[in-house]
Amino acid sequence: MADERQTRTEKLAGEIADAIINGSLEPGTRLDEHMLAARYGTSRTPVREALRKLATTGLIELRPRRGAIVAEVTSQQLETLFVAMGELEATCARLSALSMTPIERRRLGALYDSMADMVARDDVEAYAAANSNFHTLFYAGSHNPVLAEMTATLRRRLAPFRHAQFRAPGRLALSHAEHGAVMRAVLTGDASAAHAAMLHHVSLVEDAFEQLATPPAARWQAN
Amino acid sequence: MADERQTRTEKLAGEIADAIINGSLEPGTRLDEHMLAARYGTSRTPVREALRKLATTGLIELRPRRGAIVAEVTSQQLETLFVAMGELEATCARLSALSMTPIERRRLGALYDSMADMVARDDVEAYAAANSNFHTLFYAGSHNPVLAEMTATLRRRLAPFRHAQFRAPGRLALSHAEHGAVMRAVLTGDASAAHAAMLHHVSLVEDAFEQLATPPAARWQAN
DNA sequence: GATTCAAAAATTGCATGCACAATATTGTCC
DNA sequence: GGACAATATTGTGCATGCAATTTTTGAATC
CATH class of the missing domain: 1.20.120.530 (GntR ligand-binding domain-like)
Known part of the structure; x- marks a missing residue:
């Protein structure tokens, strides 16, 4: 609770980023929009926007029409x-x-x-x-x-x-x-x-x- | 026509960015989602995603619940x-x-x-x-x-x-x-x-x- | 004339649905 | 048994609609 000022999209971006950083989402994991929406109790829309935000930081990789995966880093x-x-x-x-x-x-x-x-x-x-x-x-x-x-x-x-x-x-x-x-x-x-x-x-x-x-x-x- | 491989979101992001860079969208201009959607002949969804992408580059400023403006730079x-x-x-x-x-x-x-x-x-x-x-x-x-x-x-x-x-x-x-x-x-x-x-x-x-x-x-x- | 406040209008955030592309599955032929 | 084509399925891209918040408008008051 506390600060309900940020949008669901922002909160989602933070939570998914944390999950990646602390390792609970391993590189290569597919990030299914439906699955994430269900897991965090929202619709796909904020999930999509969060994924796009994370993609710009390089934490995930967004392949047009082919979904997102946690960035695999060689x-x-x-x-x-x-x-x-x-x-x-x-x-x-x-x-x-x-x-x-x-x-x-x-x-x-x-x-x-x-x-x-x-x-x-x-x-x-x-x-x-x-x-x-x-x-x-x-x-x-x-x-x-x-x-x-x-x-x-x-x-x-x-x-x-x-x-x-x-x-x-x-x-x-x-x-x-x-x-x-x-x-x-x-x-x-x-x-x-x-x-x-x-x-x-x-x-x-x-x-x-x-x-x-x-x-x-x-x-x-x-x- | 030509290469219809990129999504509408990407194309939009490019076009809006160009408009800002070449000055036809001046700093401070409000970027109304409905207006942009109408101007580019799509729905609001790809517009929103394009705006979020541009926001990460700093070209525009995205104020939660208050819309986007072309970044004003002091x-x-x-x-x-x-x-x-x-x-x-x-x-x-x-x-x-x-x-x-x-x-x-x-x-x-x-x-x-x-x-x-x-x-x-x-x-x-x-x-x-x-x-x-x-x-x-x-x-x-x-x-x-x-x-x-x-x-x-x-x-x-x-x-x-x-x-x-x-x-x-x-x-x-x-x-x-x-x-x-x-x-x-x-x-x-x-x-x-x-x-x-x-x-x-x-x-x-x-x-x-x-x-x-x-x-x-x-x-x-x-x- | 400026200020305050409330109602109306506009605009965003989010949910949902549909179409098409990508992938997985099945079946057929060699 | 393996390669390939047809089909089914899954999942993304986008459109649309509704609810909530912000902004605007207008009147009433100082």
């Missing part, structure tokens, strides 16, 4: 997505170095410090949540809503493939060290260093994924 | 869009420096050379078309379809505001000189120089726009 496409994500994150860091306000800089430093404790306690859960906030600070810090939204969209699209991100041993400490490099560059206003440090950081996330996680899609079409 | 939002565009173009140039194939590099050089003639003849029409191709080469040259599509989408979204881009005296020669800087950096594989040169180039485009063109939206909400 390892090559995943590589492409990670590279694009890295470039956008790096750009956000670059702009953050140039335009973060003193308050934003202080907040960034405070979050970074608090994450040191989580590393010390080896608290993966808390660190993962804080990590998400840490990156979000740069989206906002770019002071460019257009760029911020693009980056956030890409992040959501990659979410299904990052579940095991911090499981690798020592990954927490490494991540925190890289965060430190990014943060220092941003705080000193060194734009190109911030860009480079963030790019490096996100590349390593990609590597960690490839070494460790078996993404849902890879089961179907690896190589 | 000068501040326009600034944001141009910055984001510049960063993405610069990123494409950066990646192009790293990953263009010899064939792509040769094609880039050939196009650049051919544009010198257009500058000499002061052929604004031809130069504008070639300029579009020039930038598109970097989208493809990034070898990252995700990034390329994002950049192209932003370019389309800014298209309504760039009509008078090359009208300013001397702008053609200046543009060509900047293209030269970008091209040389890419051809020599200097990624950060390519990034910087493209950023510089696109910033100047933005300046040219601000000095010269009065965008449709600025009539309504400048300051």
Whole structure:
């Protein structure tokens, strides 16, 4: 209940996106309009509109006259997505170095410090949540809503493939060290260093994924 | 007639987008579903779906229960869009420096050379078309379809505001000189120089726009 | 003349139904 | 037994209709 201000279409888009991101709808799954309408207790109309919205984010694939499926991502496409994500994150860091306000800089430093404790306690859960906030600070810090939204969209699209991100041993400490490099560059206003440090950081996330996680899609079409 | 393979929704989205880009639908115009359905000879259903698709690209603004309007862009939002565009173009140039194939590099050089003639003849029409191709080469040259599509989408979204881009005296020669800087950096594989040169180039485009063109939206909400 | 409020009109959100395209199934021939 | 064609079935694309919300209109009041 609560806020009944959003339309059924929007609510549906959110729920289906969540189902995809948390893995309960696996890549390749056919998204039958009747089935979804029945499952969520609406008619096909809002379902169709929600599917079209999700298609633009890349979470699902819409084939004219042939229905929708949860996007199957080949390892090559995943590589492409990670590279694009890295470039956008790096750009956000670059702009953050140039335009973060003193308050934003202080907040960034405070979050970074608090994450040191989580590393010390080896608290993966808390660190993962804080990590998400840490990156979000740069989206906002770019002071460019257009760029911020693009980056956030890409992040959501990659979410299904990052579940095991911090499981690798020592990954927490490494991540925190890289965060430190990014943060220092941003705080000193060194734009190109911030860009480079963030790019490096996100590349390593990609590597960690490839070494460790078996993404849902890879089961179907690896190589 | 011809290719009746695409759905009415897709065709509609294209036609409405064109109408916005070429200026026949001005920012702020209300997009009444009944009106559009009548104008294009369909029912409201495909119109609604087309509008939702356009909304995701930012060309129109969709206010729940309150209809759609052609996006009104404040000068501040326009600034944001141009910055984001510049960063993405610069990123494409950066990646192009790293990953263009010899064939792509040769094609880039050939196009650049051919544009010198257009500058000499002061052929604004031809130069504008070639300029579009020039930038598109970097989208493809990034070898990252995700990034390329994002950049192209932003370019389309800014298209309504760039009509008078090359009208300013001397702008053609200046543009060509900047293209030269970008091209040389890419051809020599200097990624950060390519990034910087493209950023510089696109910033100047933005300046040219601000000095010269009065965008449709600025009539309504400048300051 | 401006402001407030209520009723009317307009417009969106959603449901439902039908036609056609795509897919699955069955049957026939080699 | 396998390939192919005809048929049945499923599912999407689109049209239409109704209910609810928003916007407009008009009068009454300050």
